[in-house]
Amino acid sequence: MAIYKRGYERYQGPLTSHWTRVLVLPRFAWRRLFQQRLVLILMIASLIWPLLCGLFIYLSNRLDLLQSLPGDIKNMLAINGKFFLIFMNVQSVFSVLLAALAGPGLIAPDLANNALPLYFSRPMTRVDYVAARIATLVGLLSLVTWLPGVLLFWMQAGMAGWTWFTKNWYLGAGILCGFGAWILVVSLVALACSAYVKWRIVAGGLVLGFFFVLAGVGQIMNAVLRVDWGSLLNPTQSMNIIWSAMLGVEPPSGPGVWVCAGVLIALAVLLGLVLERKLRAVEVIS
Amino acid sequence: MTSTEVIFTDVSKFYGEVLGVNKVTLHIPPGITSLVGPNGSGKTTLMNLMTGLIRPGRGSISVLGLSPNEPEKLMRVTGYATQFDSAPRWATGMEFVTTGLTLYGYSQHDARDRAWQALDQVGLTEAAERKVAGYSKGMRQRVRLAQAIAHDPQVLVLDEPLNGLDPLVRAETITLFRRYAAEGRHVILSSHVLQEVDLISDQVILISNGMIVAEGEIRGVRDEISEHPSQFIIRCRDASRIASLLFCEDHVTEIKMNDDRLGLLVLTRNREEFSQALTRIALAGYSIDGVIPSDENVDALYEYLIGGGRS
Numbered sequence: 001m002a003i004y005k006r007g008y009e010r011y012q013g014p015l016t017s018h019w020t021r022v023l024v025l026p027r028f029a030w031r032r033l034f035q036q037r038l039v040l041i042l043m044i045a046s047l048i049w050p051l052l053c054g055l056f057i058y059l060s061n062r063l064d065l066l067q068s069l070p071g072d073i074k075n076m077l078a079i080n081g082k083f084f085l086i087f088m089n090v091q092s093v094f095s096v097l098l099a100a101l102a103g104p105g106l107i108a109p110d111l112a113n114n115a116l117p118l119y120f121s122r123p124m125t126r127v128d129y130v131a132a133r134i135a136t137l138v139g140l141l142s143l144v145t146w147l148p149g150v151l152l153f154w155m156q157a158g159m160a161g162w163t164w165f166t167k168n169w170y171l172g173a174g175i176l177c178g179f180g181a182w183i184l185v186v187s188l189v190a191l192a193c194s195a196y197v198k199w200r201i202v203a204g205g206l207v208l209g210f211f212f213v214l215a216g217v218g219q220i221m222n223a224v225l226r227v228d229w230g231s232l233l234n235p236t237q238s239m240n241i242i243w244s245a246m247l248g249v250e251p252p253s254g255p256g257v258w259v260c261a262g263v264l265i266a267l268a269v270l271l272g273l274v275l276e277r278k279l280r281a282v283e284v285i286s
Numbered sequence: 287m288t289s290t291e292v293i294f295t296d297v298s299k300f301y302g303e304v305l306g307v308n309k310v311t312l313h314i315p316p317g318i319t320s321l322v323g324p325n326g327s328g329k330t331t332l333m334n335l336m337t338g339l340i341r342p343g344r345g346s347i348s349v350l351g352l353s354p355n356e357p358e359k360l361m362r363v364t365g366y367a368t369q370f371d372s373a374p375r376w377a378t379g380m381e382f383v384t385t386g387l388t389l390y391g392y393s394q395h396d397a398r399d400r401a402w403q404a405l406d407q408v409g410l411t412e413a414a415e416r417k418v419a420g421y422s423k424g425m426r427q428r429v430r431l432a433q434a435i436a437h438d439p440q441v442l443v444l445d446e447p448l449n450g451l452d453p454l455v456r457a458e459t460i461t462l463f464r465r466y467a468a469e470g471r472h473v474i475l476s477s478h479v480l481q482e483v484d485l486i487s488d489q490v491i492l493i494s495n496g497m498i499v500a501e502g503e504i505r506g507v508r509d510e511i512s513e514h515p516s517q518f519i520i521r522c523r524d525a526s527r528i529a530s531l532l533f534c535e536d537h538v539t540e541i542k543m544n545d546d547r548l549g550l551l552v553l554t555r556n557r558e559e560f561s562q563a564l565t566r567i568a569l570a571g572y573s574i575d576g577v578i579p580s581d582e583n584v585d586a587l588y589e590y591l592i593g594g595g596r597s
Contacts, residue, residue, distance in 0.1 A: 008440060008469040008470050008471050010362075010363070010438075010440065011362075011437070011438055013396070014393075015390070015391030015392065016388070016391045016392070016393060017391075020391075021388065021389055021390070021391050024385060024388045024389055025389075028385055032376070109374065113370065113371070113372045113373075113374070114368065114370035114372050115370070115372035115374070117334070117337075117339055117366065117368045117370070117372070118368070118372050118386070118433070119389070120339055121337050121338070121339055121361060121364065121366040121368075122361055122386065122389045122390055123357065123358045123361045123362065123389070123390060123391070124389055125357065281334065281339035281340060282301075282334055282339060282340050
C-alpha cells in the first residue's frame, strides 16, 4: 500500500445559491433556442397578433368615430373579457407551436446521450432538473402569452382610465393566471413527450398531435355520441372554458369549469408521473 | 464522523428483478482502486451507488463519512465520468466544462478559470474552443475526464477512463491519477485492460455477477488463492540441475523448462517454503539471476477467480 501525503484541500470559497444553479440550464437553453432561426421566426410571428390588438386598443380609445358608432357595433368593438379571450385563444396556438419546437430539444437529447448522470452527479435533483426545463419553457412562452397580455391590459387601463380598471381588474388577473395555468400544461406536455420519445422530431410531432389530434377526437366523440364530455379530451377546449369563467365571458357549451379544471389537474399529475418514470439517472433495460 | 474511506456495508441493489450488486461490503482507502469484472458484473452499479446516482435497496454507503442521502454534500466531493459519450455535440469543450462547474455553484469567472485548468490537465487547451462534434474519440474521452476533475473532487470515479486514449495521453492520464492518489484522494476506476490495471492500481476489486469476488492489493489477493499454485519464473544458468533440486521439495507441483534451458517456470503451493528452498539452492552455489512471480497480476487473478467470462 502506498503512503499518501494527504495534501489535498477542499474548495472553501463562495458558491452561488441553489436557484442560481438551477437557472444555469434555462439560461443555456434560451441562448441555444434563440440561435435557431425557426424559433425566432415563430416568435416574431406570434407577436403580430398582440401588436394588432394593441393597435385596436389604441384606436378604440382614441378615434372619435368609434365613440359615435351605434350601441351594438360599439359593444362589439369594446375592450372587454371577450376581446382578451380571443387574444388568449390566438396566442395559445402560437404557444403550442413554440412548445412543440423548443420542448423536445430539452430532454430528448439528454436521454439519447445518456447525459442525465452528468446532471444528477452534481448537486442537482430530478426535481431541480424538471424545474429548470419547465423554467426554460415558461420563459419562452411567457414572451408570447401573459407578458403581451398583461401589457395590453395595462395599455387599455392606462387609456380608459381608473374607472375602467376598477371595474375590469379581474381581466388582468385572469390573463396572468389563465396563461400561467396554460403554460404549465403546455410545458408538461412538451417535456413528457420529450422524455417519452428520444427523437426530437417525433417528440415535436407528438406535442402537436396531443393538442390538435385530441381536439379532433374530442369533436368527433361529441358529434357521434351526441355528448359534450368529448371536449374534456381537448385540453385547449377545457382551458378555454376555464378562461371564459376567469374573464367573465359566457363559456362555450361543454362540461363545467370545475370538471375542466379537474381534468387538467389530472392531466398535469399524469404528465408529472411520466417525467418521474422516465427521468432516471440510470436506465435499466431488462 | 469524518472518514477517509469509501465504505459499503452489506449493500444490495436490484433493478426490479435484475441484479445490480448483492451483499457488497467494501472498504476503499485513498489511492487508485480498480474495479475489474466482466460486462454486467456490477461495476457501473457500484460506481453509480458511490456517486449517489442510485440508492441501495439494502445496506448503507458512506463516502468520506457522507451518506448518499446528503447529495448536496456528497456530490461536491465526488467527480464522476460515466462510460457514455454524453457531452453535447454543439457545445465547445470549454462551454461543456464551464457549464458543469456553474451547476456546482462556481461563479462564471471561477468556472472559466477552473475549466481552463481542467482542460489543461487533460491536454485539451488547444481544442478548448472547438465544438465537441469535431473531437476525436480520445478528445471526447478527455473532455469527459476534464468535467469530472474540474471541481477538484476528493473522490474521482471513472468508468473506463482510458478507452480510446493514445499511448502518450494515456501515460499523462495515468500520471494525473497517480498525482491525485499521492494527494490522498481516491481514484476509483473500471477498466478492461488488465495490464493497465496492474500497472496503475494500488488495489483491485474483482466483481462477478454482482458479488465481490476479491478485494485488496494484488499480491495480497493472490496470496489468499490457495487452490491455484503460485507461479514463478526463475532465470538461471543451470536450469536442469535447479529443477531437479526443486523437485525434491513437497510444495513444488510442476516445473517447466524454457526452450533456451536458461529459465524455469515453477508452480508451488507454498511461497514461503519456495523462497527458503531457493535461498538454500543459492547458498549451495547455484547461480540464480532472477525470480519473478508470473501470476501476481490482475490477469491471473481474473482467470483464477472469475474464469472464462472475461469480456
